[in-house]
Amino acid sequence: MAKVVVLGEYCKSCGLCVAACPRKVLAIGDKANSKGYYVAVPADPDKCIGCGLCGTVCPDLALEIYK
Amino acid sequence: MQKVFGRPQGLTDLPFHYCPGCTHGIVHRLVGEVLEELDIIGDTIGVAPVGCAGFSLDFFACDFVGAAHGRAQAVATGIKRALPDKIVFTYQGDGDIAAIGTAHAIHVAARGEKITTIMVNNAVFGMTGGQMAPTTIGGQVTTTSPYGRDCALVGAPIDLPKTVATLNGAVYVAACAVDTPKNILQAKKCIKKAFQVQQRGLGYALVSVLSTCPTNWGLSPVDCLKWLQENMMPVYEMGELKMTEEVKAL
Numbered sequence A: 001m002a003k004v005v006v007l008g009e010y011c012k013s014c015g016l017c018v019a020a021c022p023r024k025v026l027a028i029g030d031k032a033n034s035k036g037y038y039v040a041v042p043a044d045p046d047k048c049i050g051c052g053l054c055g056t057v058c059p060d061l062a063l064e065i066y067k
Numbered sequence B: 001m002q003k004v005f006g007r008p009q010g011l012t013d014l015p016f017h018y019c020p021g022c023t024h025g026i027v028h029r030l031v032g033e034v035l036e037e038l039d040i041i042g043d044t045i046g047v048a049p050v051g052c053a054g055f056s057l058d059f060f061a062c063d064f065v066g067a068a069h070g071r072a073q074a075v076a077t078g079i080k081r082a083l084p085d086k087i088v089f090t091y092q093g094d095g096d097i098a099a100i101g102t103a104h105a106i107h108v109a110a111r112g113e114k115i116t117t118i119m120v121n122n123a124v125f126g127m128t129g130g131q132m133a134p135t136t137i138g139g140q141v142t143t144t145s146p147y148g149r150d151c152a153l154v155g156a157p158i159d160l161p162k163t164v165a166t167l168n169g170a171v172y173v174a175a176c177a178v179d180t181p182k183n184i185l186q187a188k189k190c191i192k193k194a195f196q197v198q199q200r201g202l203g204y205a206l207v208s209v210l211s212t213c214p215t216n217w218g219l220s221p222v223d224c225l226k227w228l229q230e231n232m233m234p235v236y237e238m239g240e241l242k243m244t245e246e247v248k249a250l
């Protein structure tokens, strides 16, 4: 069991996590944060293996990973 | 479930002001993680540059001083000599360290100052609008080289880490990139070593990190990583360029 949590106010919609996730868990969602960025969302959360690659590439510390 | 990845204690909670996808943020996180892992947050004084990282002093949880453009290493020299028990590091862009600050970048290494430098090379003056820097790649289009950098006219890019590695006072010099998770982890190892070198008082340590500037390169954050791989990594010598025997033994 693993879980990725997006801290929406930190996300800038850059898409680096979406490209890095080997399990295609993450996608850019359709809800914007207070700065107007469309926040990344775990679109397919059950596939997460907690590998940490998304967090490693996120430049804005918008991701937390639990295992 | 346990948290296995999140914000390191070496950073404050303040969201970064960098553009979306700018890898300055990754380098910040790596430094923040190293400060936490070495348990030196309370003992460290950073020196911020002029450039996009000019406000980085608010992002790190340690003490910080802002320097005039290119002068971070002169300020760090003074701090370290006055307070030799502190860990002192500079965080500088390529324009800051390899253009206006070149004299300091050379002489801080020649003197073997016991400080650590993190250089973030995105091949442009990012903050001022993406002008050509001494680190701009041959052929690279910038706002001041609209037809691409002409090396016959303005010279080839300066490989600062390679130059610094020739100086005796530099005991550890590494050139990294943050283009892939693997290289990001390697960059962290190098940054950690550069701080450990200072903890042991061995000499000057420099880590250069090839970084992206999506805004001024005019590419998406993901395409920037590819551009960095294809255009910057072949031009700059990569890897741990210099390690004295004492550093190898760390």
Ligand SMILES: Cc1ncc(C[n+]2csc(CCOP(=O)(O)OP(=O)(O)O)c2C)c(N)n1
Pocket (backbone or CB within 6 Å): B049, B050, B051, B052, B053, B069, B092, B093, B094, B095, B096, B097, B100, B120, B122, B124, B125, B126, B127, B128, B133
């Ligand atoms: C004495 C002085 N000269 C010029 C400038 C204008 N200036 C501000 S930032 C900068 C370049 C920053 O580029 P770099 O160090 O590569 O940092 P980046 O923004 O790309 O991270 C320049 C030339 C200045 N602030 N002060």
Ligand code: SF4
Pocket (backbone or CB within 6 Å): A002, A003, A004, A020, A021, A022, A023, A024, A025, A026, A047, A048, A049, A050, A051, A052, A053, A054, A055, A065
């Ligand atoms: S932890 Fe790994 S599998 Fe889970 S979302 Fe992040 S990159 Fe994907």
Ligand code: SF4
Pocket (backbone or CB within 6 Å): A006, A010, A011, A012, A013, A014, A015, A016, A017, A018, A039, A040, A057, A058, A059, A060, A061, A062, A063, B021
């Ligand atoms: S990498 Fe970070 S900032 Fe970029 S889209 Fe993913 S969560 Fe948001």
Ligand code: SF4
Pocket (backbone or CB within 6 Å): B017, B018, B019, B021, B022, B023, B024, B052, B122, B126, B127, B212, B213, B214, B215, B216
């Ligand atoms: S201008 Fe470039 S270097 Fe500066 S914050 Fe934006 S993307 Fe980063």
Ligand SMILES: [Mg+2]
Pocket (backbone or CB within 6 Å): B093, B094, B095, B120, B121, B122, B123, B124, B125, B126, B133
């Ligand atoms: Mg720059």
